[in-house]
Amino acid sequence: MYWTKELTCFKKNSILVCTSHGGAIDEDALYEALKREQLSGAAKEYTEEGRIMRLGQEILQGAIDLHVHAAPDVIRRQNTDLELAHIYANAGMAGFVSKAHHGDMTARVAIIRKMNPTLKVFGGVTLNKYYGRN
Known part of the structure; x- marks a missing residue:
């Protein structure tokens, strides 16, 4: 298990990625390391409800997801x-960029904006064979 002493050994720009199911990292120590910016970030496959989850929710406030694909696709x-749009708004995020592999997002984005006027929604282009990129 990693705890406070070990987490202070990482370089300041490090990102900790843990794919273990629970128990490998002391979540309180990880929370403290993230709050004091000892780590630039952390990714965990599993997290217990608590301080880390709340910190993640704080970080998402006002964020825009720059790459998401939605149905239909x-x-x-x-x-x-x-x-x-509902998920992002409930998480307190500012918006997202929706992309599709085989189509223009203009109409879909217009509908989403109309139904969610406080959310910033943009359409992105996936540069693939459909758009002329080999």
């Missing part, structure tokens, strides 16, 4: 644009 997606 040529690849199965978990959520539609409207569902994502």
Whole structure:
């Protein structure tokens, strides 16, 4: 288990990535390391409800997700644009950039903006064969 002493050994610009299921990292020590900027970031496969989860929610406040693909798409997606808008708004995020592999996002983004006027929603272009990139 990593705890306070070990977490202070990381370089300040380090990002800790942990794919272990629970218990490998003392979450209170990780929270403190993130708050005092000893680590630039952390990614965990599993997190208990508590300080780390709240810190993640604080970080997301006002953020914009720069890369998301929603249904419908040529690849199965978990959520539609409207569902994502609801999820992002409830998380306190400012907005997102929605992309599609085989189509223009203009109409979809216009609908999302109309239904969620406080959310900043943008359409992105996926540069693939559909758009002329080999």
